[in-house]
Amino acid sequence: MSGTTALQTSARGFLARYEGLRERLPGDAGLRAQAAEVFRTSGLPTIRREEWKYTNLRPLAETSFYEPLTSLAEGQSLLGRLPLVEAPRLVLLDGRFRDDLSWLPAGLQIESFAEQPDFGSLARPEQEPLVALNTMLAEDGVTLSVPAGQDAGLVQLISLGTETPGRAVAFHPRHIVRLGDGARLVLLEMSVGEGTYLHNPVMELHIGQGAVLTHVRLQQEAPEAFHLATLYATIAERGVYDSFGLHLGGRLARSEVHAHLAGLHGATHLNAAQLLGGSQHADFTTEVFHDAACCASRQTVKNVLMGRSRGVFQGKIQVARGAQKTDGYQMNQALLLSPEAEIDSKPQLEIYADDVKCSHGATVGELDATQLFYLRSRGVPEAEARGILVRAFLMEALDTVSDDRARSVLDQAVEGWWERQVA
Numbered sequence: 192m193s194g195t196t197a198l199q200t201s202a203r204g205f206l207a208r209y210e211g212l213r214e215r216l217p218g219d220a221g222l223r224a225q226a227a228e229v230f231r232t233s234g235l236p237t238i239r240r241e242e243w244k245y246t247n248l249r250p251l252a253e254t255s256f257y258e259p260l261t262s263l264a265e266g267q268s269l270l271g272r273l274p275l276v277e278a279p280r281l282v283l284l285d286g287r288f289r290d291d292l293s294w295l296p297a298g299l300q301i302e303s304f305a306e307q308p309d310f311g312s313l314a315r316p317e318q319e320p321l322v323a324l325n326t327m328l329a330e331d332g333v334t335l336s337v338p339a340g341q342d343a344g345l346v347q348l349i350s351l352g353t354e355t356p357g358r359a360v361a362f363h364p365r366h367i368v369r370l371g372d373g374a375r376l377v378l379l380e381m382s383v384g385e386g387t388y389l390h391n392p393v394m395e396l397h398i399g400q401g402a403v404l405t406h407v408r409l410q411q412e413a414p415e416a417f418h419l420a421t422l423y424a425t426i427a428e429r430g431v432y433d434s435f436g437l438h439l440g441g442r443l444a445r446s447e448v449h450a451h452l453a454g455l456h457g458a459t460h461l462n463a464a465q466l467l468g469g470s471q472h473a474d475f476t477t478e479v480f481h482d483a484a485c486c487a488s489r490q491t492v493k494n495v496l497m498g499r500s501r502g503v504f505q506g507k508i509q510v511a512r513g514a515q516k517t518d519g520y521q522m523n524q525a526l527l528l529s530p531e532a533e534i535d536s537k538p539q540l541e542i543y544a545d546d547v548k549c550s551h552g553a554t555v556g557e558l559d560a561t562q563l564f565y566l567r568s569r570g571v572p573e574a575e576a577r578g579i580l581v582r583a584f585l586m587e588a589l590d591t592v593s594d595d596r597a598r599s600v601l602d603q604a605v606e607g608w609w610e611r612q613v614a
Contacts, residue, residue: 197253198234198235198248198249201235201251201252201253201254202230202231202234202235205230205256205324205327205328205361206227206230206231208258209223209227209327209328212328212330216328216329216330217304217305217330218304218329219308222310222326223326223327224327225317226316226322226323226324226327227323227327229316229320229323230320230323230327233320233323235251235252235320235321236248236320236321242505245501245503245537246443246445246472246474250417250443251389251417251419251443254389254417255359256359256361256388257358257359257360258360259285259286259287259360259361260358260360261284261285261287261353265284265351265353266282266284266289266353269351269352269353269383269385270282270292270349272383273349273381273383274599274600274604276379276596276600278294278345278346278379279294279295279345279346280292280293280294280346280347280348280349281333281335281346281347281348283348283351284351284353285351285353285360285362285388286330286331286332286363286364286392287305287330287331287362288303288331288332296343296344296346298338298341299336299337299338299341299343299346300334300335301333301334301335301336302333302334303331303334304329304330304331304332304334304364304365305330308365309334309365310326310329311365311367311395313395313425313451314393314395314423315449321419321421322421324363324391325363325365325391325392325393325421326365328363329393330363331364331365332364332365332366332367332392333348333364333366334367334368335348335367335368335369335376336368336369337369337370337374337402338371338374339371339372339374339399341374341375342374342375342376343374343375343376343377344376345377345378345379345594345596345597346376346377347380347381348366348381349381349382350364350380350381350382350383350384350390351382351383351384352382352383352384352390352412352413353384353385354385354386354387354388354413356386359386359389360388360389361388361389362388362389362391363392363393364390364392365392365394366393366395367395367397368394368395368396368397370396370398370402370404370430371402372399372401372427373399373400373401373402374399374403375402375403375404376403376404376405377407377594378405378406378407379407379594379597379600380406380408380409381600382409382411382412382418382440383412383440384412384413384416385413386415386416387413387416388416389416389417389419390416390417390418390419391419391420392420393420393422393423394421394422395422395423395424396432397424397425398425398426398427398430399427399430400428400430400454401428401430402427402430403430403431403433404431404433405433405593405594405597406432406434407434407435407437407597407600407601408434408435408437408446409437409604410436410438410439410440410441411440411604412440412441413440414440414442415442416440416441416442417441417443417444418445418446419444419445420445420446420447421447421449422446422447422448422449423449423450424449424451424459425450426450426454426457426458427453427454427457428454428455428456428457428483429454429456429457430454430457430458431458432458432459433458433459433460433591434448434460434461434462435460435463435464435588435589435591435592436463437463437464437466437601437604437605438463438464438465438466438473439466439467439604439608441473442472443471443472443473444472444474445474445503446463446474447476448461448478449477449478450477450480451480452479452480452481452482452483452486452488453482453483454483455484455485455486456485456486457483457487458487458489460488460489460490461477461479461488461489461490461506462490462491462492463475463490463492463493463588464493464494464585464589464605465492465495465496465502466494466585466605466608467494467495467496467497467500467501467502467532468496468498468500469497469499470499470500471498471500471501472500472501472502472503473500473501473502473503474502474503474504475492475502475504475505476506477490477507478507478509479508479519481508481509481510481514481519482511482513482514483514484514484515484516484517485515485516485517486514486518487517487518488519488520489520490506490520490521490523491524491587491591492506492522492524492588493524493526493585493587493588494523494524494525495525495528495584496525496526496527496528496532496533497532498529498531498532499529499532500533501532501533501534502525502533502534502535503534503536504523504534504536504553505538505539506521506523506537506551507538507540508521508540508541508542508551510540510542510543510547510549512543512544514543515546515547516546516547517544517547517548517549518547518548518549519540519547519549519550520549520551521538521551521552522551522552522553523538523551523552523553523554524555524584525553525554525555525556526556526557526558526581526584527556527557528558528577528581536555538551538552538553539551558577558580559580562580563576563577563580566579574613581609582609585605589605
């Protein structure tokens with residue numbers, strides 16, 4: 192079966208599931224029907240689409256997915272694999288909110304999509320096939336609202352994925368986070384699982400005037416899982432969206448971010464690290480829209496690639512005509528630890544204003560032989576020496592995470608990843 196035929200067949204499978212569930216799905220049936228029509232026309236994206244030319248979804252299309260079947264015991268076991276953080280948590284098991292596994296934060300408004308369906312206002316199912324897929328099949332998710340002026344501290348959003356033997360599952364959670372003017376929140380988002388499954392979340396972030404959202408994501412899906420996430424963020428005047436994503440898991444993963452700087456003096460930081468081994472494929476794609484003057488955006492993306500893994504970074508900064516005094520920066524760096532590893536980098540600048548400061552860069556290299564020789568000559572074993580240099584390479588990106596508890600989670604994940612590679 193050709194790649195295109197496999198994608199078409201897979202799309203028909205998702206549409207058949209929608210037809211079987213449509214009478215039971217919560218929320219706006221008309222919006223779902225429109226999304227289904229878009230998906231019926233477009234199907235799963237192919238490498239013929241410019242924004243998908245580096246990421247082939249054929250492995251996903253060759254897998255049959257079914258309705259999740261889960262139990263409490265499975266959720267508790269998976270939850271125990273994550274670092275223990277003493278903070279409120281919102282837990283979803285196979286895309287469904289589980290109150291019994293969660294620890295609800297006090298003073299915040301929490302709603303499940305299943306009970307109070309809210310598709311938000313930022314998503315673009317007419318343009319993004321995977322968002323259309325989510326819109327037609329979303330069954331649950333979380334809406335989190337922080338009142339104006341409140342510091343909500345750290346809240347965890349945890350996704351657990353499971354597999355019944357011989358039965359891969361697919362789930363499409365829908366999340367919304369809203370920060371009122373002057374509010375603050377540290378959102379620690381983590382995903383982990385076992386077996387083969389598809390996790391296709393869509394998240395909207397609304398950041399009010401002077402509000403600050405620190406968003407740390409740890410993607411640690413099962414080795415045979417598929418993770419395809421789309422995020423939309425709108426940042427009001429003097430608002431800040433400060434994000435960092437650490438991508439370790441999954442057979443095939445893509446994290447797509449669309450950030451919109453809508454008010455004066457807003458800022459967004461879209462930093463990330465991708466650590467890949469074996470035949471993993473991970474894609475970090477971003478779009479930053481500067482629609483207001485005097486805004487700043489920063490992106491530093493690090494990649495460490497081993498085996499036959501492939502990393503992708505696509506970053507676009509678009510500056511509107513009236514967005515004078517824009518300050519935009521992108522840097523993508525890759526460390527190739529195998530001759531068979533591959534990195535694809537496509538930074539883009541689209542500028543319609545004349546008083547801006549925008550730049551981008553990319554570097555690709557191996558471990559520094561001189562530094563490695565120095566450590567070996569001091570009696571450091573080769574595997575340990577390589578680990579020291581890899582962690583030093585990642586330090587610049589990890590140092591952008593200001594919250595100590597979130598940073599500790601990332602440090603543990605990096606350490607665990609490296610130990611698995613050299614075991």
